[in-house]
Structure formats: structure tokens, C-alpha cells
Amino acid sequence: MSVAEQSIAGAGDRSPGFMASSVGRKVVMALTGVVLWGFVTVHMLGNLTSYMGAEAMNHYAEFLHTMIHGMGIWVFRSVLLVAVLLHIWAALSLTLSNQAARPVGYREKQNQAATWSSRSMRWTGVILGIFIVFHLLHLTLGTVHPDFIKGNAYHNFVTGFQVPWVAAFYIVAQLCLGLHMWHGVWSFTQTLGWAHPRYNALRRNFATGLTVLVIGVNISYPIAVLTGIIH
Ligand code: HEM
Structure with a gap:
């Protein structure tokens, strides 16, 4: 259902505020999803410096930590934190409202595809949450890093990636991120009202292209270290 259709369908609701309405929360989820998607893409591109060697990557990291007299990274961290928290809040509250609204005798079969994708969004989301905490402790704070x-x-x-189970965990987490991003781009284009037989192939190719690019490059990092291409 597009935003316009949902606005009409929701017109009889007990006028909740925009943020509390289901359309509002979907918009929050989509906008924060775009911010997070943008971050993941820029982060993936920045990490390409690892293929250029120690000097290039360390220069890049230094730039991130010193831009705008060291304030830049804090602005960027704050935006990211707010986006993650709003994204999780919108996801959790939409899930709870959907469950509460589900009629008794609901036929699972008819909605199998929708149920599977929203379920996969939930578990890939949880794995991503665990990955992000581990990743920060690993490469930003160094508390779970061997050296x-x-x-x-x-x-x-x-x-960090010379430890095989860590490299494997990164790869699994990236595959989850891929599933999450693919479905996210698919739903986002639906929220925008582009779900139409004429555009569905384009939407599918767009979601697949973006996801394969980001995830393919991300997965290449631990593999490149394990195979000695980056050493
Ligand atoms: C294989 C994929 C990835 C690699 C190789 C990687 C690499 C790195 C490295 C080297 C740093 C530390 C940079 C520094 O020293 O300042 C870092 C920080 C970070 N990464 Fe990743 N990353 C990957 C995937 C991701 C993903 C998928 C996310 C989010 C969903 C993410 C979120 C972050 C965040 C939030 C930081 C901390 C930035 C800060 O200092 O505030 N990373 N990453």
C-alpha cells in the first residue's frame, strides 16, 4: 500500500500525531533507512583505501577523526545514533501495532511472502545490532581485538581479520545486512508508491544492484585479508 493509500485508509483512525500514525512511523523508518544506507555506502567506499595500503587507510582514518577540529566525527556519530534509535523505535512499534491489529483466524498462507520478509527483517535487524556493537568494540575501541x-x-x-572466526562473523553479518538492505530498498520504494507492475522489475533490479555492490565490496575485505591480498 502506498503512503497516499494508507493516508486514505487511516483517515478514520483516532487522529494520532504524525509520528504515532502508521504512515508517520513508516516515513521515519524509510528516512532513517536512507541515512543508514548512505552511511554504509560511504563507509564501504572509505574502506577501499585498505586496498591502497597502510598509509592511504591511516590518512583517511586520521582525516575522519580530525575534520572540523575533531568536531566532525561527533556530529556524524550523533546523526548516526539518532537515525539508528529512530529506525529501531519505528520498527518495533510498527511490529507491535501490526500484531495487535491482526484479526483472529488470520490465514498465514495468504500472506506467507509478506510474513517471511518482515520476519527476516526482524532477525537480520537483531543480528545487525549485535554486529554493530561487536564492530565498535573490535575496530573502534579495540576491547575485543587481539592486537x-x-x-x-x-x-x-x-x-583483526586474520582471526578466522572474526572474518567469518563479518561475512555472515554482511549477508544479513544484504538481506536487510534489499528488503529495505524494496519496501522504501513501496512506501513511495512505486509498487506497480510496470515498475516492479525496475524496483527489484535497483534493490539488487545497490545491495550486491555494497555487500560484495564489504565481504571482499575479510576475504582479501584471509587470502593475503591485503597484508
Ligand atoms: C566488512 C565491512 C566493514 C569494514 C571492513 C569496516 C571497517 C571499519 C573500520 C576500520 C573502522 C574504524 C575506523 C577508525 O579507525 O576510525 C570502522 C568504524 C565503524 N564502522 Fe565499520 N566496517 C565494516 C562494516 C560496517 C557496517 C556494515 C557498519 C554499520 C552497519 C559499520 C559501522 C561502523 C561504525 C558506526 C564505526 C565507528 C565510526 C566512529 O568512529 O564513530 N561498519 N569500520
Whole structure:
């Protein structure tokens, strides 16, 4: 259902505020999803410096930490934190409202596809949450890293991925991110009202292209370290 259709369908609701309405929460989810998607893409591109060697990657990391007199990274961290929290809030509250609104005798079969994708969004979302906490402890704080050197992003990156189970966990997390992003782009284009037989192939190709690019490059990092291409 597009935003316009939902606005009409929801017109009889007990006028909740925009943020509390289901359309409002879907818009919050879509907008924060776009911010997070943008971050993941820029982050993936930035990490390409690892293929250029220690100097390039460490310069890039230093730039991130010193831009706008060291304030830039805090602005960027704050935006990211707010986006993640709003995204999780919108997802949880929409799930709870959907469950409460589900009529008794609901026929699972008719909605199998929709049920499967929203379920997969939930569990890939949970795995991503665990991944992000681990990732921050691993490559930003270094608490779960075997040989962390503050300010040496390249060394931390290489020695971090030389641990096979860590590399494997990153790869699994990226596959979950891929599923989450693919479905996210698909739903986002639906929220925009582009769900139409004429555009569905385009929507599917768009979602697949974006996801394969970001996830393919991200997965290449641990693989490149494990195979000695980056060392
Ligand atoms: C294989 C994929 C990835 C690699 C190789 C990677 C690499 C890195 C590295 C090296 C840093 C530390 C940079 C520094 O020293 O300042 C970092 C920080 C970070 N990464 Fe990743 N990352 C990956 C995937 C992701 C994903 C999928 C997310 C989010 C969904 C993410 C979120 C973050 C965040 C939030 C930070 C902290 C930035 C800050 O300092 O505030 N990363 N990543």
C-alpha cells in the first residue's frame, strides 16, 4: 500500500500525531533507512583505501577523526545514533501495532511472502545490532581485538581479520545486512508508491544492484585479508 493509500485508509483512525500514525512511523523508518544506507555506502567506499595500503587507510582514518577540529566525527556519530534509535523505535512499534491489529483466524498462507520478509527483517535487524556493537568494540575501541593499536586503522583492520572466526562473523553479518538492505530498498520504494507492475522489475533490479555492490565490496575485505591480498 502506498503512503497516499494508507493516508486514505487511516483517515478514520483516532487522529494520532504524525509520528504515532502508521504512515508517520513508516516515513521515519524509510528516512532513517536512507541515512543508514548512505552511511554504509560511504563507509564501504572509505574502506577501499585498505586496498591502497597502510598509509592511504591511516590518512583517511586520521582525516575522519580530525575534520572540523575533531568536531566532525561527533556530529556524524550523533546523526548516526539518532537515525539508528529512530529506525529501531519505528520498527518495533510498527511490529507491535501490526500484531495487535491482526484479526483472529488470520490465514498465514495468504500472506506467507509478506510474513517471511518482515520476519527476516526482524532477525537480520537483531543480528545487525549485535554486529554493530561487536564492530565498535573490535575496530573502534579495540576491547575485543587481539592486537589493537590506537590510531593505526590499517594494522587493526589486517590483524583483526586474520582471526578466522572474526572474518567469518563479518561475512555472515554482511549477508544479513544484504538481506536487510534489499528488503529495505524494496519496501522504501513501496512506501513511495512505486509498487506497480510496470515498475516492479525496475524496483527489484535497483534493490539488487545497490545491495550486491555494497555487500560484495564489504565481504571482499575479510576475504582479501584471509587470502593475503591485503597484508
Ligand atoms: C566488512 C565491512 C566493514 C569494514 C571492513 C569496516 C571497517 C571499519 C573500520 C576500520 C573502522 C574504524 C575506523 C577508525 O579507525 O576510525 C570502522 C568504524 C565503524 N564502522 Fe565499520 N566496517 C565494516 C562494516 C560496517 C557496517 C556494515 C557498519 C554499520 C552497519 C559499520 C559501522 C561502523 C561504525 C558506526 C564505526 C565507528 C565510526 C566512529 O568512529 O564513530 N561498519 N569500520
